[in-house]
Every structure is written in structure tokens, then in C-alpha cells.
Amino acid sequence: MGNTRRNFIKKTSLGTIGLTSSSSNFFIGKNILGANDRINCAVVGVRSRGKAHAAAINSQNNSKIIFNCDVDDIIIEDNNKWCKKNIGYVPKIEKDFRKLIENKDLDAVFIATPEHWHAHMTIMASQAGKHVYIEKPCSHNLYENELLGVAQKKYGTKIQMGNQQRSAITSILAIDEIRNGIIGDVYKGEAYYSNNRGSIGIGKIVQVPKFLDWDLWQGPAPRVPYKDNIHPYNWHWFRNWGTGEVHNNGTHEIDICRWALGVNYPKSVTSFGGKYSYQDDWEFVDNQQVTFKYQDGKFITWTGHSRGLIQPKQPGRGVTIYGSKGSIQLDRNFYKLYDLGGNLIKHEKEGAVSKTIDTRGQGGLDENHVGNLFDSIRYNKSLNAEIKDASISTHLCHLANLAQDSGKTLQIDTKTGKILNSIVDNYWKREYAPGWEPKV
Ligand SMILES: NC(=O)c1ccc[n+]([C@@H]2O[C@H](COP(=O)([O-])OP(=O)(O)OC[C@H]3O[C@@H](n4cnc5c(N)ncnc54)[C@H](O)[C@@H]3O)[C@@H](O)[C@H]2O)c1
Structure with a gap:
């Protein structure tokens, strides 16, 4: 099923608009999953909140964590033990997020890293055609925030923020x-x-x-x-x-x-x-x-x-x-x-x-929130x-x-959210490490 589906994704990624929900597959931007296809996930940042993500993914039917991603070997090791005990298997490890999202079998990434990474990872994952569950806050500054909306529109993936009380x-x-x-x-x-x-x-x-x-x-x-x-x-x-x-x-x-x-x-x-x-x-x-x-x-x-x-x-x-x-x-x-x-x-x-x-934050609200993302991926249901x-x-x-x-x-300009009076220069944006300017 996986290969067939992914070939289908590849073939249709440039021209899926004609698909309708009357077939067993649904148009959802670039990535298409049938109602019965497994949703393959990666959890990124696995120390604390990442475990709540893993538990919530594990509570859903027909989904699997195929990768965990972190940059701290001790945290990875602890989380491997936690996974074995709590979800019954140990996903593969990929430490570098940029390599992770190249994986063709991956459908959705769950991001629970520090916040300077949030918008970058969301944009990069969307560019790679992956659906995203991004922890709150979704950005480190107003500029990144703006880019997220642009990215969603451009790449058409599902992006759910982790404000699970919704x-x-x-x-x-x-x-x-x-x-x-x-x-x-x-x-x-x-x-x-x-x-x-x-x-x-x-x-x-x-x-x-x-x-x-x-x-x-x-x-x-x-x-x-x-x-x-x-x-x-x-x-x-x-x-x-x-x-x-x-x-x-x-x-x-x-x-x-x-x-x-x-x-x-x-x-x-x-x-x-x-x-x-x-x-x-x-x-x-x-x-x-x-x-x-x-x-x-x-x-x-x-x-x-x-x-x-x-x-x-x-x-x-x-x-x-x-x-x-x-x-x-x-x-x-x-x-x-x-x-x-x-x-x-x-x-x-x-x-x-x-x-x-x-x-x-672990508990049923996460399960509802992740379930809502999966329903959106499978059935094009609105995200909460x-x-x-x-x-x-x-x-x-x-x-x-x-x-x-x-x-x-x-x-504030009530239409755009921009600040009208002068406060500080460049308030909209931060400085980035060379080569790390976010791009959509
Ligand atoms: N929705 C909620 O109820 C809720 C609750 C707690 C935390 N959060 C959010 O979750 C996020 C994580 O918080 P936390 O308390 O788990 O932080 P934490 O510091 O405990 O864990 C962050 C993890 O990210 C890893 N990391 C850092 N850079 C990485 C990279 N480039 N690639 C992969 N992994 C990387 C770190 O090694 C660490 O294991 C924060 O944005 C926080 O606001 C949300």
C-alpha cells in the first residue's frame, strides 16, 4: 500500500486539482492519502513535549512514528526507552531535520523543539510536501509568522498549531x-x-x-x-x-x-x-x-x-x-x-x-487535536x-x-496587525545566522 500510495503522490503532485472526495482519496494540496492509508510521522524534539506528541500519535488508528529526531544523544537514548515502554516500538533516528524531510515515506512532522526553529522547520517541511503539527508559538517573530501563512498557501500542506484546547x-x-x-x-x-x-x-x-x-x-x-x-x-x-x-x-x-x-x-x-x-x-x-x-x-x-x-x-x-x-x-x-x-x-x-x-499538556486534548489533523489529512476536514x-x-x-x-x-493596523507608531527599528524581524534567512 505504502509504495503504491507514494508513487501515486509523486505522479499526481503537480496536477491533483481534478480529484474529488467521491473517490477514496481526497485532494489536500500536494500530499494525498487514502482513508485507509497509514500516516507516517516523525517527532522532532523528543525530550518533554515530544513525548506528548508521540503518545497522541500512538492513540490514533493507522498511524506510525517512523522517525524520531533530536540533537542530544542522551535525550534520544532516554526517549528510545520511553518509546519502547509506552508505544511498544522504537522509531528510527535521524538527527538532522533537513535530511529527515527528504524521506519519501514520511507524511507528517510533529515539531516540539525550541522556538527559534519553529517557523523554519514548518516552512521547510511544507516545501517538502509534509503536513505539520507545530507547537505553539508557531514563530519566533512577526516576520516568520507572516511567512507561515504564505507557505501554507503556496505549498498547500496541512499545518496545525499545538494550541490543543481548540x-x-x-x-x-x-x-x-x-x-x-x-x-x-x-x-x-x-x-x-x-x-x-x-x-x-x-x-x-x-x-x-x-x-x-x-x-x-x-x-x-x-x-x-x-x-x-x-x-x-x-x-x-x-x-x-x-x-x-x-x-x-x-x-x-x-x-x-x-x-x-x-x-x-x-x-x-x-x-x-x-x-x-x-x-x-x-x-x-x-x-x-x-x-x-x-x-x-x-x-x-x-x-x-x-x-x-x-x-x-x-x-x-x-x-x-x-x-x-x-x-x-x-x-x-x-x-x-x-x-x-x-x-x-x-x-x-x-x-x-x-x-x-x-x-x-499530555492527555486527551492532544489526542483530539492530532486526530483532527489526521482527519484533515485523510478527509480534508477543517483544522481546529x-x-x-x-x-x-x-x-x-x-x-x-x-x-x-x-x-x-x-x-495597530487592525487589518494587517502591523504597528503604526514608531517603536524600534526592525521590530518585524530578527537577525539570523548566515545562510539561515527563512525563505518561502
Ligand atoms: N502545547 C502544550 O501544551 C505545550 C506544553 C509544553 C511545551 N510546549 C512547546 O513545545 C516546545 C518544546 O518544549 P519542551 O518543554 O519540550 O522543550 P525541551 O527543551 O524540553 O525539549 C526540546 C527538545 O528539542 C530538541 N532540539 C533542539 N534543537 C533541535 C533540532 N534542530 N532538531 C531536533 N531536535 C532539537 C532538544 O534537544 C530537546 O530535546 C516548545 O515550543 C514549547 O512551547 C507546548
Whole structure:
């Protein structure tokens, strides 16, 4: 089946428009899979979030992880053991993403690397005709964000962003009920995240460990010496690779507010905040308050407490949507409806099957979200977090960081999302390592 299918893909890649869904195959841009064809996947970046991807792929019928990709031998070795135990087989290893996507049998890549790689890998994979599940945030800067939409249009592959709450049954229900007026006219989305992250210390320049390909890890980012407090995970708090908490967690909650309010680009953005808890290498604010104001009077707020929990005690993350007749509280695992007086009217819980079970997001929402991507690949079903729309939520988070850094209220073109007042030169883009400028 595999060879037949792939020959078919090759032969039809330039002229598939005539195919219709009345055959067992469906037109989906370049890559065509029949309803019964296996979807061959690769997981890229296999330390933490990559395992949630692997578990979600493994939960789907007729799919297989044919490759794992990482640049750290110890992480690869640990993940091989994890795979054996949890999915029952150990996929092949390809360390270099560029070689990985040349593989003809590969249909979809799942990207869970640091964020300076996200847009590059998505664009390169799409160019190679692969479908993509890209973790949030989908880009490191506004320029890359823009290119993702262009790439999707040009190459026609499916690109789903990893904001998996878009596939939560209770969130889908809540948004549907909001659209039908259950809380009247919606005007405010309040997004929050509360954590007590520790210090990341002051890193020391040390020799690159033998088990790590630091050059490949850095990829598109300008080269710097290796320090002992960057990899794994703490790259989130360095600007060369990460994007801070408003992207790390805000992308989820701000996205839900945007969905509930039915809005895209705001007319202005303000941000206040600072780094209050530790003297360390962390390069972003660790507490932040952002307001996105919209033309029609609606607004979204983001309260990010990375270090120091929100008091009085609030759940770790979530969203409240306010309307003229009541409010709705949403998180990954439930939906609560309140009247204007704050009385609980309804409480819908995400079923045991689709519940999120840990901080790397693992659980049923991933399974729904990955299942939705597979349905889109096989049956051309709409994606729940299609990149053109999902990238607008990432765009808002970039604006939040730019408002914070500039100390100005950003005035935004509500059609394009571009900043109208002057803040800093070249805010749209980053510098790249030589030869790594993204191209579509
Ligand atoms: N959707 C969610 O709920 C959720 C939850 C957690 C993390 N995430 C996202 O997942 C991504 C990964 O986060 P994490 O916590 O797993 O980070 P991590 O640092 O634990 O893991 C990243 C992995 O990527 C590998 N890597 C780096 N460069 C690579 C390259 N060129 N090719 C292949 N592998 C490479 C690293 O070696 C590491 O194993 C981030 O973008 C994060 O925001 C999403």
C-alpha cells in the first residue's frame, strides 16, 4: 500500500486539482492519502513535549512514528526507552531535520523543539510536501509568522498549531453557546497563568557536551558560546531562542479569548510588568499585565505570573469570558457558566478520555487535536487550529512583548496587525545566522 500510495503522490503532485472526495482519496494540496492509508510521522524534539506528541500519535488508528529526531544523544537514548515502554516500538533516528524531510515515506512532522526553529522547520517541511503539527508559538517573530501563512498557501500542506484546547469538547461547546448568545454580548476575555518558577541562575560558558550537536541546536539563531543553563527547557527565557511566558503559556489562553470574542488584530496593545523575583539570566519579564483593545470596544487582558503565584489562590491557568448576561470560565478540562451575580448555572467537565493530565499538556486534548489533523489529512476536514488563524494568536503575543519592551502603547493596523507608531527599528524581524534567512 505504502509504495503504491507514494508513487501515486509523486505522479499526481503537480496536477491533483481534478480529484474529488467521491473517490477514496481526497485532494489536500500536494500530499494525498487514502482513508485507509497509514500516516507516517516523525517527532522532532523528543525530550518533554515530544513525548506528548508521540503518545497522541500512538492513540490514533493507522498511524506510525517512523522517525524520531533530536540533537542530544542522551535525550534520544532516554526517549528510545520511553518509546519502547509506552508505544511498544522504537522509531528510527535521524538527527538532522533537513535530511529527515527528504524521506519519501514520511507524511507528517510533529515539531516540539525550541522556538527559534519553529517557523523554519514548518516552512521547510511544507516545501517538502509534509503536513505539520507545530507547537505553539508557531514563530519566533512577526516576520516568520507572516511567512507561515504564505507557505501554507503556496505549498498547500496541512499545518496545525499545538494550541490543543481548540480541540477540547467543552471549549468547543462553550464557544458555540457564546455564539448563540448564552452570556449576551461578549466584551472581555481575561486570560491568566500562575506559576512559581525558580531562578535559572547565571550561566557559565562551558565546553559543549559531547552528546549535544550545539550547532544544529542553534540552527537559524546567531551563534553564541554554549552556557550551562540554556538546554534543555530554560532557553524559553532567553531571547535568542525563546519568547517568554506570554508565548509559552499566554498563546493558549489569549487564543481562547480571541476565539470566544471572535476577534483578530486589536487596535492597541499596552503592557506593564517587570522581572521581580530573582537576579538571574532570565531575559523577559516574569510578571506581566497586557491589554489588547479592539475597535468595537471588546478587550482581552493577559495576567502572567511566571514566578510568584496569583493570590488569592486561583487555578494555575484559565480564561474568563464576560458578557452582558453572564460569564464563562474555561480551562482545558472544564467549562463553567455563571449568571451576572456569579451564581454557577452549569458545569461541563471534559470527559476522562479527553482530559489533560500533566504540565507538558499530555492527555486527551492532544489526542483530539492530532486526530483532527489526521482527519484533515485523510478527509480534508477543517483544522481546529489552522495556521493562518492560529498564527494571529501568536502575533498578539509578539505584540505584547513589543509593547512591554518599548514601553509604548502600540497602535495597530487592525487589518494587517502591523504597528503604526514608531517603536524600534526592525521590530518585524530578527537577525539570523548566515545562510539561515527563512525563505518561502
Ligand atoms: N502545547 C502544550 O501544551 C505545550 C506544553 C509544553 C511545551 N510546549 C512547546 O513545545 C516546545 C518544546 O518544549 P519542551 O518543554 O519540550 O522543550 P525541551 O527543551 O524540553 O525539549 C526540546 C527538545 O528539542 C530538541 N532540539 C533542539 N534543537 C533541535 C533540532 N534542530 N532538531 C531536533 N531536535 C532539537 C532538544 O534537544 C530537546 O530535546 C516548545 O515550543 C514549547 O512551547 C507546548
